Amino acid sequence: MKRRDLLAGAAALAAGGALAGCRSRLAGTFLAADAQPADYPTSQAVEWMGRYLEQRTGGRLSIKLYAGAQLGSETETLEIAGFGGLDIVRVNLAPLNSIAPLTIAASLPFLFRSADHLHRALDGEVGDEILASMRPHGLIGLAFYDSGARSFYNTLRPIRTPADMRAMKIRVPGSDLYVAMVNALGANAVPIAYGEVYQGLAQGVIDGAENNWPSFESARHFEVAPYYSLTRHLLTPEMLAMSVTAWDRLTGSDRALVREAAQASVPVMRQLWNARVEKARSTVLAAGVAVNEVDIAPFSALMRPVWDTFVSTPEQASLVRRIVAMGDDA
Template identity: 30%
Template sequence: MKKWLRNMVIGCTVPALLLLAGCGGSGGSAATSSPQTPATGIQERSIKAGIGLNEDHPEGQGLKKFAELVDQKSGGKLKVQPYYAAQLGDDKKMTEALQAGLQEITIPSTSPLVGDIKEYAVFDFPFIFNEEKEAHAVLDGPVGQKLLEKLPAHNLIGLGYWENGFRNLTNSKHPVAKAEDFKGLRIRTMQNQVHLAAFQALGANPSPMAFSEVFSALESRTVDGQENPLATIKSNKYNEVQGYLSLTKHVYTPFVFLVSKKFRDKLSEEERQILRDSAVEAGKYQRELNFSENQKALEDLKAAGMKANEVLAEEMARMQEVIKPVIDKFAKEIGEELVKEMYDEVAKVRK
C-alpha cells in the first residue's frame, strides 16, 4: 500500500491536465474497492471503445489516435477496438454498459451523466463561455476535477475532457437572429432538463430524442431543427435537410473520457498509466483538430447551400436575460457554490 501511495504522489506531479486525467480522486479508488490481487506488468487485453459520432468526426479521429497510442505504449499488448456511429448504442446506453462492466471505454458528452450526477448540469448552462479557452480553464481546473472525482461512486473513471464545442442552431424555417425567432420552432434536443427549460423560455418547442434518430426526424419534418457543433452538423450531413444555420453558440459541450471502473480495477498501475497518458495526449490532438474542423465546417456548410447568420452581441445579451431565471433555478438545484466557482474561473480567464 505504501508503495502504491508513493507511486500516486509521483504520478500526480505531472502537469495539470494529466492530474485532471486521473491521478486525483478518480485514480485513487481502486486500492480500496478491488478485492482481487492487483495485476502486474502489461497483459494482452482487448478494449472496446465506443462513441456516438462518425469516424470522420474529430472525436472519431481522436479515438483512432488514442487506439494508436495505446498500442504503441503497450508494445501491442493492449488493443483498443474503436466502434463509431453508435454501433454499441447511444451515449447513455454505452455509459450504462461501462457501469455494468460490459464495455471498457466511451467518450460521451457530459449531458447524459446528469441523471446520475446532477452537478454535471453545470456544463449545460447556456451562454457561459465566449470562447474555447474559457471552457478549457474550467474543465482542466478545480471544477472539472471535482466532477471527475464523483464518477467512481457510479462505477466510472474519468480520464479528462475532450471537446465537442459550441452548439449552433439549424432549422428549415427561417434564420434565428434574435430571441423572438425561436418562437414556435420544434427543436430536437438532448434529454436534458437545462436545455429543455432554456428553449422553452425562448418560446421554442424542444423535443428530446436519440441522436441516431435526428436526421430522419429532420427529413420527415417531425422537428423543424436541431442544435449541435458545426463539425457534427457537417459530419451528419444535416445541410441536406436543413436550410438555415444560426451561429447562436448557446452552449459549449465537452466530452468526458470514461473508463469502466470494473475494467480499470483489473489493470496494473502500468496499464492504467498507459491509458491515462494516451487519453491526455489524444485529447490534446482532438481539441486542436476539433477547433480547426469547426472553422472549416462553417465554410463547407455555406458552400453546400446553407444560409448562415451571425447573432449580434446585443441580441445574445437579450437571449441571456430571457433564460436567466432558468440558470438561477438550476444553480440552486445543483449547488450555487459550484456554479459560482465556475463563473469565477471564467472571470479569471477574461481578465
C-alpha cells in the same frame, strides 16, 4: 430479462461477439464506443489514445473502437459501460446530467464565454472535480474533449431574437436541462434520438435542432435545414470515461498509463477539432445555407430561471461561481 442485459446482448451482436469474447482472446484490448463516425475528431482521438497505449506497452494494451453508434446511442453505451459491458466511452455531458450532478455545472447555457474559458476551467481543478465525481456512478472520468459551440438551425427562418423561435419545434437530446433551455427561449423542445433528426427535419416532425458545425455538416442536417443561426448557446464538453469494472482490473501503473494516454489525446483532439470545424463551415457555406450572427444578450437574459432550477446543490453552485470568475485566457 433486464434492460441492461438486453443492451449488453445487442452490443455483443453488433460487435460480432466482441463483448462476449474480447477479454478471453485479447485481455489487454479495451472495447470502446463512440456514437460519432470513425473520421470524427473524438473517434480519431480515441484511436490515437489506443496507439499511444500500444507503443508504451509494446502492444500489451490497446483499444478497439466501435464508432458510428455501432454499439448503440450515447445513452445506451453509457449504460452498458456503467455495469461493465464496455470499457471506454466518449459521451456528451447531456446524458451524464441525470447520473452525475456535478456535470450540470459545465453544461449550463451561456456559461463559457469562449473555448479558452472552457479550457481554463476544465483543464484545472474544476475539471478534476467533475471527473472524480463519476466513480460512484460506475465510471472513471479520464478527460474532457471539445464539442465546440452549439447553435440553432431550422427549416423556417433565420433566428435573430428569441421571438423568432416562438412555437418552433426544436429537437434536443434526452436531457431535462436542454428541454428547459429551449422552452425558456419560447420554442417547444422535442427530445428525439440524434439519428432521427435528419428524417424529422425532412418530414416536418421538427422545425429545427441545435448542434456544432461538424455535427451539422457530418450528419447532413444542412441539406434539410437551410438556416443556421450562431447563438453559441452551449460550449458543453465531451467526456472520455472508463468503466469502473475495467479500471479495477488494472494495476496501479496501468491506471496511471491510461490516464496519461487519455490526457495526451486531448491536445490531439483539439487540433483535429479545429481543423474539422473549418472544413464543416466551408462545406455548409458552399451548400448555400444562410448563416447569421446573433446578439446573444437577449437569449442569455432568459437563462436565469434555468440556472436557478438546475444548480441545486452547494457543490454545483461553487463550481459555477469559480467558472464564471475565471478569465478566458488559458
